[in-house]
Amino acid sequence: MERTEVLVAGGGISGLAAAWWLARSGVPVTVWESDARAGGKIASTQRDGYLMERAACMLLNFRPEVSALLRQAGLEPAKAARTRDAQSQRYLLQGGRLRPVPMRIGALVASPLWSLRGKLRLLAEPLVFSRAPDGESVSAFVTRRLGREMLDKAMEPFVAGTLAADADRTCAAAALPRLAELERRYGSLAAGVLVHRVLRRRTASRTETFSFRGGMATLVDALAASPGVGLRTGHRVVEVAPDDGGWRVTASAPQGTRTLRASQLILATPAPAAAALLGGIDSELAALLRGIDYAPLALVHAGLARESVGHPLDGTGFLAPRGESAVLTGNLWMSALFPDRAPAGKVLLSSYLGGARAPQVADWDDARIADEALRTLRPLLDLRGDPELLRIDRHAQALPLYHGAYAARMQAVEARLRDHAGLHLEANYRGGVSVRDRLLRGHAVAERILAARPSPSAARPRPTASPCPARSY
Numbered sequence: 001m002e003r004t005e006v007l008v009a010g011g012g013i014s015g016l017a018a019a020w021w022l023a024r025s026g027v028p029v030t031v032w033e034s035d036a037r038a039g040g041k042i043a044s045t046q047r048d049g050y051l052m053e054r055a056a057c058m059l060l061n062f063r064p065e066v067s068a069l070l071r072q073a074g075l076e077p078a079k080a081a082r083t084r085d086a087q088s089q090r091y092l093l094q095g096g097r098l099r100p101v102p103m104r105i106g107a108l109v110a111s112p113l114w115s116l117r118g119k120l121r122l123l124a125e126p127l128v129f130s131r132a133p134d135g136e137s138v139s140a141f142v143t144r145r146l147g148r149e150m151l152d153k154a155m156e157p158f159v160a161g162t163l164a165a166d167a168d169r170t171c172a173a174a175a176l177p178r179l180a181e182l183e184r185r186y187g188s189l190a191a192g193v194l195v196h197r198v199l200r201r202r203t204a205s206r207t208e209t210f211s212f213r214g215g216m217a218t219l220v221d222a223l224a225a226s227p228g229v230g231l232r233t234g235h236r237v238v239e240v241a242p243d244d245g246g247w248r249v250t251a252s253a254p255q256g257t258r259t260l261r262a263s264q265l266i267l268a269t270p271a272p273a274a275a276a277l278l279g280g281i282d283s284e285l286a287a288l289l290r291g292i293d294y295a296p297l298a299l300v301h302a303g304l305a306r307e308s309v310g311h312p313l314d315g316t317g318f319l320a321p322r323g324e325s326a327v328l329t330g331n332l333w334m335s336a337l338f339p340d341r342a343p344a345g346k347v348l349l350s351s352y353l354g355g356a357r358a359p360q361v362a363d364w365d366d367a368r369i370a371d372e373a374l375r376t377l378r379p380l381l382d383l384r385g386d387p388e389l390l391r392i393d394r395h396a397q398a399l400p401l402y403h404g405a406y407a408a409r410m411q412a413v414e415a416r417l418r419d420h421a422g423l424h425l426e427a428n429y430r431g432g433v434s435v436r437d438r439l440l441r442g443h444a445v446a447e448r449i450l451a452a453r454p455s456p457s458a459a460r461p462r463p464t465a466s467p468c469p470a471r472s473y
């Protein structure tokens with residue numbers, strides 16, 4: 001039987017990141033990916049001079065481990081910084097119009113976006129002495145700490161736009177772990193942010209939002225091609241079984257069935273696939289994973305001549321609260337965000353439809369999805385004429401919904417994993433959906449595997465990133 005030290009099932013960003021950190025430390029690792037290409041949800045498409053993203057379109061980073069990975073993978077020169085316009089503001093749909101949301105805190109508080117009552121409620125946050133009950137939703141958490149207006153105008157559209165989730169059903173501890181932790185440690189978000197600001201000056205790297213020339217595919221392609229990552233595409237893992245302290249893993253591969261023995265197994269597939277593989281080994285763990293719901297999403301990429309858009313497109317784009325839009329959660333002005341996303345004199349607008357807000361989009365045909373996006377955009381952006389390019393990307397299971405008592409579900413998963421030495425579950429249903437979180441979790445699982453290695457610890461190589469300061473804001 002073939003052998004490897006670590007087998008990673010799933011070559012999305014979660015699996016690739018774990019494999020990259022392990023390979024970097026000299027650990028023999030193999031990645032089996034069922035698809036014909038690595039990257040999972042992340043893919044960038046070039047057509048007629050437009051560059052479109054199928055999933056993640058940007059990376060927001062403030063963690064030194066992520067900076068280290070990018071540097072060591074040779075990706076620094078490939079980064080594409082946000083344009084000056086995109087750094088200055090974003091918009092919110094309010095009262096049927098787009099209203100600017102300033103990025104500076106002073107201007108944000110002074111903004112006419114919030115009523116006087118809403119502002120006073122916001123300023124009273126440090127005086128809120130209550131603590132989060134178990135399983136509290138994002139809506140309850142934000143309303144309790146910051147007031148209803150902040151929920152309706154900021155957090156609900158943020159949760160719908162970035163997590164495709166429903167704030168009323170999303171577990172605050174799981175979806176907003178840093179805010180929940182600030183409350184737990186400091187009793188107030190404002191006090192916690194202040195403390196972190198002071199600490200940050202001494203410890204942390206700066207916050208940076210960027211993509212890559214060539215799009216986010218540049219990141220996954222670079223990791224997949226890194227020496228030692230051992231990627232095999234077209235390998236669908238069909239069976240996993242404990243085997244004498246390690247794991248026996250079987251895949252259906254282009255050449256037929258392949259079986260391999262690994263000391264450590266990282267399942268980096270979406271939760272339903274992991275549940276199916278673990279069903280015969282641990283029915284409780286499989287049920288916990290099977291219970292994770294996913295939301296469908298559709299992306300509509302529209303390419304237009306600049307003069308067909310009346311709006312100045314002077315920002316990142318806009319988010320749409322549920323009271324304003326029933327299906328579309330947001331629209332990103334990709335050509336204003338990053339350079340080279342559209343040919344000269346053209347713009348690229350990418351709309352997000354569906355999520356927990358409107359799961360029915362999964363049943364709509366492409367024409368209906370495109371019509372809905374354009375119908376919503378036309379008056380807001382003063383669109384004249386039809387797009388010269390239209391592309392629709394669909395995800396039946398775009399993102400895991402951190403709904404219900406999600407933090408408790410993850411604790412139960414953690415507890416079950418203690419019975420399965422050498423088994424790791426690393427995908428975006430655990431520890432955050434963002435690319436930054438996936439790269440960080442890859443680093444963390446590599447550290448755990450290295451720490452468990454039988455080799456003498458003094459000689460053991462470690463993933464080479466500087467230690468991680470307690471900084472998340």
Ligand SMILES: Cc1cc2nc3c(=O)[nH]c(=O)nc-3n(C[C@H](O)[C@H](O)[C@H](O)COP(=O)(O)OP(=O)(O)OC[C@H]3O[C@@H](n4cnc5c(N)ncnc54)[C@H](O)[C@@H]3O)c2cc1C
Nearest residue numbers: 010012013014034040041055056057058237428433434435
């Ligand atoms: C529309 C959209 C926009 C987003 N925008 C952003 C953004 O701007 N910034 C950001 O940080 N994040 C963003 N995200 C989130 C981020 O892109 C995802 O959370 C992340 O890419 C998920 O990576 P993953 O590796 O966990 O899962 P996946 O990408 O789903 O990868 C899982 C892999 O496992 C493989 N697999 C499944 N079953 C098997 C099997 N049996 N054997 C072998 N392989 C298997 C799959 O083929 C797949 O390649 C966005 C997500 C979406 C959907």
